[in-house]
Amino acid sequence: MWSSPHFPGRIFSIVVQVTGIILISGFLATYVIAPWMDRVIKFRMPRKVPSSMKEHIIICGYNQLVETLIDELAEQDITFIIVEDEEETIKELVYRDIPCIFGAPSDRLTLTNAGIEKARILIANKSDERNANIVLTAREFQHLNIIAIVEDRSNSKYLKYAGADTVVSPKAIFGQFIGRKAMDRLVSRVTGSTEIFKGVHVTEFPIYLKSPLIGKTLKEVSSQKLTDARIVGIWKSGALSFDLKEDDLIRDNSVLLAVGTPEELSKLKKLTH
Incomplete structure (x- = not known):
């Protein structure tokens, strides 16, 4: 077999076939499967909390500080929901089974979908400028206790003016x-x-x-x-x-x-x- 004049041709055919399979697989994964999965995930992107959710905490924005905070909330059986407008972050949270919804935190409809009418606390944890807009929108709900995380301490008074009950400045x-x-x-x-x-x-x-x-x-x-x-x-x-x-x-x-x-x-x- 090894000395057969057709053997090199067979090897070449096998290589071409295998290479073709790899190329087709790569093409399907990149241009067919991945976009399809993205569409499925987007379709399932959570946008509204269950109507039964109440007395919960709304956390606008996700970072390392929130990662720690939600661990504490979970340990104390305190219900919470994270509101994020970054798709990749939402995908990660959904994958980890962390309660979240997708939407702009400063948008009234998004906050309504987060159950703000029945919530007890809202934590604004975006940039100082975005937090001001979040607080302004949330302040329409007088019963709510609003906590704003400030990056620049000099902006604390503006967040207070916007309606934050408490401004936390780690610095x-x-x-x-x-x-x-x-x-x-x-x-x-x-x-x-x-x-x-x-x-x-x-x-x-x-x-x-x-x-x-x-x-x-x-x-x-x-x-x-x-x-x-x-x-x-x-x-x-x-x-x-x-x-x-x-x-x-x-x-x-x-x-x-x-x-x-x-x-x-x-x-x-x-x-x-």
Whole structure:
């Protein structure tokens, strides 16, 4: 067979056939299957909460801070819905079975579809400019407690003017620690925390020179269950970053932004010294 004059031709035919199959498969995956799946997902894109949903929290905008927040809400059996206008984010949330709807958070119809008439709290977690529009729309519903997350502290008053009941500035919390560093070791309870809703606080923790956390990555802190508090931000080079990576290293000059119950935050506080 090997010496047959037809053998090279057969090999060539097999290669062509296999290559053709691969090319056709690639073509189908790229130009037929993927677009079809996108259409199916878009068709199933959630746009309205069940009519039975009530006393829930509406979270406008998704990021690492919200990722931690929803873990806390789930643990406390608090109903919530995330409102997002980024299709890829919604697809990810749907895949992970996290309650969400697709739509512009500042649009009245979207908020109505999120059950705002029966909600108790709305959290605006987009850019400061977009948050102002979200708050203005949501303020039509007088019963609602509106919390706005502000990036630039100087914009806090504008969000208040727009109708926010509470404006949370993670960066503003940082300043409270500077004057307390000398005496902070003498304080055993959590101080300087902001309650973002009942039982859940956000707090910043400076890392001191003898802290056992120094040299550990965020992944190590999480996997070793050193604390049940969620680290949602870290100060890097003078700027607060929510874009955390598992291999981000905790250093002696780091400042961690964490969310949790007072008990969870107290445990984390002990580890920072």
